[in-house]
Amino acid sequence: MTRQILPQVETLATHQRSEAWRTDAAQSLDHPILFWITRGQGRIMVDCRMRGIGPNTAIFIPPHTLFSYEMFASPQGMVVSLPRDDTSGLPRKPALLKASSVQMQSEITGLIDALSRELGELRPGQRRAVMAYVMMLGVWIDRALTGQPQGELGKSERVLQKFSHVVSIGHRDGKSLGEFAADLQVTPTHLTRLTQNAVGKPASALLQERVIQAACEALLHTDRPVQDIAEKLGFSSPAYFTRAFQAHTGKSPSAFRKTR
Structure with missing residues (x-):
C-alpha cells in the first residue's frame, strides 16, 4: 500500500x-x-x-x-x-x-x-x-x-498482543504458525487456544487473512506479476497461492486485479 x-x-x-x-x-x-x-x-x-x-x-x-x-x-x-x-x-x-x-x-x-x-x-x-x-x-x-481507565494486560493478553504485532509486520516472511509460536515461546496449540478464546478464530486463520490482505493490496496497487507476489508472500507455488486466494475472495488473482 x-x-x-x-x-x-x-x-x-x-x-x-x-x-x-x-x-x-x-x-x-x-x-x-x-x-x-x-x-x-x-x-x-x-x-x-x-x-x-x-x-x-x-x-x-x-x-x-x-x-x-x-x-x-x-x-x-x-x-x-x-x-x-x-x-x-x-x-x-x-x-x-x-x-x-x-x-x-x-x-x-x-x-x-x-x-x-x-x-x-x-x-x-x-x-x-x-x-x-x-x-x-x-x-x-x-x-x-x-478520562478512561487503562487496565494492565494479563499474561495471555500480552502473548496475543505480541502475536498480533509479529503477524502484522512479519506476514511476508513465509513463516509457519509453528515458527511464529516458537518466537513467542509458546506452542502452536496454546497460541491457537488463546486466539480461539479471544476472537473466535484459530491463529492460523488470522495469519492467513493478513497474508491475503497483503496480496489484495499488491494486486490492486502494483503491477507485479502474480508469481512474484506469491513468492514474496511465502507461497510454495503460484498454483497454491491462486487456490488460497480464490478460497478467501471468490476470485482468481487475475480476476481480482481487473476490479481496480
Whole structure:
C-alpha cells in the first residue's frame, strides 16, 4: 500500500465500499487510521482483543496493528486515514474511546469536518493547516484517554498482543504458525487456544487473512506479476497461492486485479 502523504477523510460507508479486503478479516495498515462512529452497533478486534462499539465511539489504530471490524444496524460515521508522521503527536498505542459528553462529541466532529474542508480546497499553507488539525485530533485522543481507565494486560493478553504485532509486520516472511509460536515461546496449540478464546478464530486463520490482505493490496496497487507476489508472500507455488486466494475472495488473482 502506498504511504499516506495527506490525510483522507471519508464516510464509514464509503470506506467500507472501497476496502480491498473484508472488514471482518484481519488486516493491518502502514499508516494510522481513526474511526468516529456516530450511529450503529458493531464490534472491533484490535491486537486479538474483541470489543463492542456503539454510537459516539472513536477508535484509533496505529500503523502495523492487527485489527478487523464488523458494523450492524445502519452504521454512520467518519474514517480518517492519517499520514505516518512521527511529528504529528498521534498516540503509539491503539485506543477505543467513548465520547460521553456533548462537548467531546462536538469537538471531534468539528475537527474532522474542518480537516475535510481544508483537504477539499487547494490553498496556500494547506499542508501546515492539515497537519495542525491532525495534531489537534491527537490532542483530543490524549485528553479522552486521561478520562478512561487503562487496565494492565494479563499474561495471555500480552502473548496475543505480541502475536498480533509479529503477524502484522512479519506476514511476508513465509513463516509457519509453528515458527511464529516458537518466537513467542509458546506452542502452536496454546497460541491457537488463546486466539480461539479471544476472537473466535484459530491463529492460523488470522495469519492467513493478513497474508491475503497483503496480496489484495499488491494486486490492486502494483503491477507485479502474480508469481512474484506469491513468492514474496511465502507461497510454495503460484498454483497454491491462486487456490488460497480464490478460497478467501471468490476470485482468481487475475480476476481480482481487473476490479481496480
